[in-house]
Amino acid sequence: MKIATYNVNGVNGRLPVLLRWLNESSPDIVCLQELKAPQEKFPEKAFIDIGYNAVWHGQKSWNGVALLSRGIDIEDVQTGLPGDPDDDHSRYIQAVVNGITIGCLYLPNGNPAPGPKFDYKLKWFDRFAAHAKELLKDKKPVVLVGDYNVMPTELDVYKPERWVEDALFRPEVREAFKQLLEQGWTDAIRKLYPDQVIYTFYDYFRNAYGRNAGLRIDHFLLSPEIKGKLVSGGTDHHVRGWEKSSDHVPVWIELK
Numbered sequence: 001m002k003i004a005t006y007n008v009n010g011v012n013g014r015l016p017v018l019l020r021w022l023n024e025s026s027p028d029i030v031c032l033q034e035l036k037a038p039q040e041k042f043p044e045k046a047f048i049d050i051g052y053n054a055v056w057h058g059q060k061s062w063n064g065v066a067l068l069s070r071g072i073d074i075e076d077v078q079t080g081l082p083g084d085p086d087d088d089h090s091r092y093i094q095a096v097v098n099g100i101t102i103g104c105l106y107l108p109n110g111n112p113a114p115g116p117k118f119d120y121k122l123k124w125f126d127r128f129a130a131h132a133k134e135l136l137k138d139k140k141p142v143v144l145v146g147d148y149n150v151m152p153t154e155l156d157v158y159k160p161e162r163w164v165e166d167a168l169f170r171p172e173v174r175e176a177f178k179q180l181l182e183q184g185w186t187d188a189i190r191k192l193y194p195d196q197v198i199y200t201f202y203d204y205f206r207n208a209y210g211r212n213a214g215l216r217i218d219h220f221l222l223s224p225e226i227k228g229k230l231v232s233g234g235t236d237h238h239v240r241g242w243e244k245s246s247d248h249v250p251v252w253i254e255l256k
Helices: 015-025 044-048 116-137 171-181 188-192 237-241
Strands: 002-007 029-033 052-057 065-070 074-079 092-097 100-106 142-147 218-222 230-235 251-255
Touching (some): 002 015, 002 142, 002 218, 015 044, 029 142, 052 074, 052 092, 065 074, 065 100, 188 230, 218 251
Parallel strands (some): 100 142
Antiparallel strands (some): 029 065, 092 100
16 A cells, blocks of 8 residues: 655645646555645545545645545544644644544644744644554554654754754754654654655755755654554655646655
8 A cells, every 4th residue: 555645835736746646656545735725625526537535624825634545435534633622724634544544734834933833833743742642542553644844853954054943953843753753653764764865845946956955844654553564665756846846745655
């Protein structure tokens, strides 16, 4: 089973790129972030036409997450992250697909830091960690996947000295990610490539993609019950070079 994640940076504006990639890569399960579309504007028919079921949690202009599956039922759908009934950001969707609980997330960026946006990021991270801990209690296969807006280590960022004050690399955020892993989760891409430079995001400015000046901020976390099923993974790096592509690249893993 191939599971992929892709921050599309606008699902309708980049739909041709997204459909081209889906037809080329054929993942079984896809997590999308940053839809930037209200619930009623999600292009469900376009995905049905190429064989994908879809559930989504939209929001006008900002945020938004979705789950797609190729010929597999999507069950037990939940939207929103528990812990704050006043939080109206569409940043989390969860469902069961083929017996695997999939949590698709778009963690807040948090810039500028310090400040209210950074405080919100840390609070959201705390809520997410609490939810992740509860999921582990069920002893079932879980994959928490998406745009975490965290570079966990210096290996995950081009010229880390330039990012020390950024909300994606501040010590509080990296520590939160570390503590999340210590619950028992496995960072799938880093498990496969412990010492390799792998980036999943390239800014539109300063020819970042051409210079390979990127960040690794899109992650798969595997519960203990499924980590042994991991067989391969990587990025569809070339997609970032397509015309009108997102600033993220698709990332994928395969489970046996």
